[in-house]
Amino acid sequence: MKRSRMLYLGVLGTVGALSGCTEEQPAMVFNSLDECKASAITTPAVCQEGYDQALKNHGTTAPRFTSIADCEQDFGPGKCQALTHSGSDTGSFFVPAFTGFMVARLLQNQNSGQYYSSSGYWGQPLYRTRNDSFGTWRTSDNATISGTGRVSVPSEVAHPATRAVTMSRSGFGSVSSARSSFSSSSSGRSSSSSSSGG
Amino acid sequence: MQRLPIAERPGWRERAEELGFLFHTIDGEPYWIDDAYYRFTLRQVEDDIEAPSSELHEMAMNLVDEVLRSESLLTKLRIPRPFWEWIAASWHRGERHLYGRMDFAYDGKSPAKLLEFNYDTPTSLYEAAYFQWIWLEEQIAAGNLPRGADQYNAIQDWLIQAWGDQKKDLPKPVYFASVRDHAEDRGTILYLRDCAVQAGVESQIIDIEDIGISTEGHFTDLDDRIIRALFKLYPIEFMFEEEFGARLPTSAVRLIEPPWKAILSNKGALALLWERHPGHPNLLETHFDDEPSTSLPAGWVRKPLLSREGANVHVHLPDGNSVLEPGPYDAGGHVRQRYVELPRFGDRHAVIGAWMIGDAPAGMGIREDVGYITRDTARFVPHVIVNE
Numbered sequence: 001m002k003r004s005r006m007l008y009l010g011v012l013g014t015v016g017a018l019s020g021c022t023e024e025q026p027a028m029v030f031n032s033l034d035e036c037k038a039s040a041i042t043t044p045a046v047c048q049e050g051y052d053q054a055l056k057n058h059g060t061t062a063p064r065f066t067s068i069a070d071c072e073q074d075f076g077p078g079k080c081q082a083l084t085h086s087g088s089d090t091g092s093f094f095v096p097a098f099t100g101f102m103v104a105r106l107l108q109n110q111n112s113g114q115y116y117s118s119s120g121y122w123g124q125p126l127y128r129t130r131n132d133s134f135g136t137w138r139t140s141d142n143a144t145i146s147g148t149g150r151v152s153v154p155s156e157v158a159h160p161a162t163r164a165v166t167m168s169r170s171g172f173g174s175v176s177s178a179r180s181s182f183s184s185s186s187s188g189r190s191s192s193s194s195s196s197g198g
Numbered sequence: 199m200q201r202l203p204i205a206e207r208p209g210w211r212e213r214a215e216e217l218g219f220l221f222h223t224i225d226g227e228p229y230w231i232d233d234a235y236y237r238f239t240l241r242q243v244e245d246d247i248e249a250p251s252s253e254l255h256e257m258a259m260n261l262v263d264e265v266l267r268s269e270s271l272l273t274k275l276r277i278p279r280p281f282w283e284w285i286a287a288s289w290h291r292g293e294r295h296l297y298g299r300m301d302f303a304y305d306g307k308s309p310a311k312l313l314e315f316n317y318d319t320p321t322s323l324y325e326a327a328y329f330q331w332i333w334l335e336e337q338i339a340a341g342n343l344p345r346g347a348d349q350y351n352a353i354q355d356w357l358i359q360a361w362g363d364q365k366k367d368l369p370k371p372v373y374f375a376s377v378r379d380h381a382e383d384r385g386t387i388l389y390l391r392d393c394a395v396q397a398g399v400e401s402q403i404i405d406i407e408d409i410g411i412s413t414e415g416h417f418t419d420l421d422d423r424i425i426r427a428l429f430k431l432y433p434i435e436f437m438f439e440e441e442f443g444a445r446l447p448t449s450a451v452r453l454i455e456p457p458w459k460a461i462l463s464n465k466g467a468l469a470l471l472w473e474r475h476p477g478h479p480n481l482l483e484t485h486f487d488d489e490p491s492t493s494l495p496a497g498w499v500r501k502p503l504l505s506r507e508g509a510n511v512h513v514h515l516p517d518g519n520s521v522l523e524p525g526p527y528d529a530g531g532h533v534r535q536r537y538v539e540l541p542r543f544g545d546r547h548a549v550i551g552a553w554m555i556g557d558a559p560a561g562m563g564i565r566e567d568v569g570y571i572t573r574d575t576a577r578f579v580p581h582v583i584v585n586e
Binding site: 001002003004007008023155162164165166167168169170171172175176177178 | 240243244328331332334348349350351352353354355370377378396405406407408409410411412413414416418421422423424432433436437439440441442443445526561583
C-alpha cells in the first residue's frame with residue numbers, strides 16, 4: 001500500500017492544546033561551592049563551573065533596588081549588598097545576597113553563545129526572601145525552588161532566561177505586505193496579504 | 199495517467215470545514231476538486247515519480263554542500279553575503295529539514311521533468327497529505343472506487359516521524375509563524391503544528407509580524423518570551439531583506455526550514471544541477487540568464503531566481519506566442535529553462551507535486567491551472583492508484 005493506513009488529526013484549528021504543560025527536570029541546589037564539591041551527586045568540575053556561572057549571572061540578573069531599604073523590605077535586614085558595576089552602569093544599586101546556587105543540565109541546543117558551558121550545565125544564583133522558610137529559595141525571576149541537593153524544577157526555571165525586553169516588533173512581514181496589493185489584483189483573490197508559499 | 203469524473207461526496211464542504219480545511223473554496227472559486235481525480239498505475243508512480251524524486255533530492259543535497267563551499271556559486275545565486283556564514287553553519291551543523299515539494303511535468307509516458315523545487319515554503323501540503331487521503335477512504339467506502347484503490351501518500355506519517363526525529367535537537371517550544379490574515383498559510387502551519395504535536399513537540403503560534411527583537415538581540419513573542427525555535431512559513435529571502443533580517447545570524451534562533459534551504463529555493467539551483475548532470479532525463483535544460491533584456495527565444499521559459507506562485511515567469515511558447523505572468527519579483531537574476539509541454543486535460547494542464555519529507559519521498563498532489571503557469575489560483579485534484 002502506498003498510502004498511510006490511518007491518519008489522525010488532533011488539534012488542528014484549536015489553540016495550544018499542549019503548550020500549557022510544564023515539564024519538570026532534575027537540578028541540583030547548593031548553599032555553597034564547598035557543599036557542592038563535598039556532595040557525591042555531581043563532580044567538582046560541574047560544581048566549579050556552575051558556581052562561577054551563577055556568580056556571574058548574579059551580577060547581571062539579581063533583582064535590583066535603588067535603595068537598601070527597598071531591598072531589605074523584600075529580603076530582610078542585613079541581607080542586601082551594594083553592587084557596583086563597571087562599564088556603562090553608573091552608580092550603584094542594591095541586590096540581595098547570593099545565598100546559594102542551582103545547577104541544571106542545559107538542553108543541547110541551548111549550549112551556545114553567551115550560555116556556552118563546557119560541562120553542559122547551567123548555573124544560576126538563588127536568593128532567600130523574608131518569606132522563604134529554611135529550604136526554599138527564589139530565582140532571579142522570583143520562581144520558588146524547594147530543597148537542597150537533588151531537586152525537580154520546571155524546565156523553564158532551570159534554563160537560561162526565557163523572557164527578554166522587547167525593543168520593537170514588525171521587523172518581519174514587510175516584503176509580503178508590500179506585495180499583497182499586487183497579489184490580490186493579479187490573481188483575482190482578495191486575501192488581505194499575499195501568500196508566502198510556493 | 200487519466201483524469202476521470204467521479205460523484206462528489208455529499209456534504210464534503212461541511213466535512214472540509216469540520217476538519218479545519220477552510221480554504222477549499224477561495225473567493226467563490228473552487229480550490230479543492232471533489233468530483234474528479236487523476237488515475238495512475240503503480241508503475242507510473244513508483245518508477246516515474248517516486249524514484250526520480252529520490253534521485254533528484256540527493257543531487258540537490260550534494261549541490262547544497264558544494265555551493266556552501268564556494269563563494270563564486272553563492273555570488274552567482276545572489277545569496278546576500280552577510281548571511282553566508284550563518285547559512286553554511288546551519289548546513290555543517292547538520293540542521294535537519296522537514297519537507298520540500300518538487301514540481302514535475304509528467305504525462306504518464308515520458309520521463310517526469312523537474313520544473314522547480316519548492317524547498318523553503320512549499321504549500322498545498324494539508325490537502326495533499328490529509329484531505330486527499332480522507333477523500334480516497336470515503337470514495338472507497340461509498341463504493342465509487344474499488345477496494346484496492348490506493349494513493350501515493352504517506353506524507354503525514356513521515357511528517358510526524360520527521361518531527362519526532364528532530365525533536366531532541368529543538369529548543370522548546372517551537373513557534374509556528376505565518377503571515378497575518380492569510381487563511382491558507384495559517385491552515386498549513388496549523389496542520390504542521392498538529393503533526394509536530396503528535397510527535398510530542400511543544401508548540402506556539404505567532405504571526406510573523408508579531409515577532410519582536412529584544413535588547414539582547416533575541417526574537418521574542420507577544421509575552422516577551424524568547425523564541426529559540428521558529429518554524430516560518432515565510433520565504434527566507436524576504437527575511438534577509440527585512441528590518442530584523444540582519445539580526446538572524448546572531449539571534450541564536452533555530453529556523454525551520456533551516457537557512458541552507460535558501461540554496462534550493464533559488465531557481466539558480468536548476469541551472470547548477472543541469473551543469474552538473476547535463477542531459478539527465480528528469481532535468482530540463484536550464485542556464486543562468488544574466489541579461490534578461492535580451493529576447494527570449496521561442497521554446498524557453500524565463501524565471502526569476504527568487505519567485506513564488508509563478509510570479510514574473512515569462513514563457514515563450516514554441517509557436518512564437520508569449521505568456522508573461524506579472525509580479526513583484528523582477529529584480530535580481532534569472533534563469534532560462536527549456537519549455538516543456540504540460541499534459542492537458544480539458545481546458546486545464548496538470549503539474550505533479552512530489553513531496554519529500556526529510557530525505558524520503560513521501561507522496562504527491564496534483565494541481566491544475568488554465569494557463570501554462572501554475573499560479574496561486576490553481577486547483578487541487580486528488581489522485582488514485584489503480585492497477586489494470
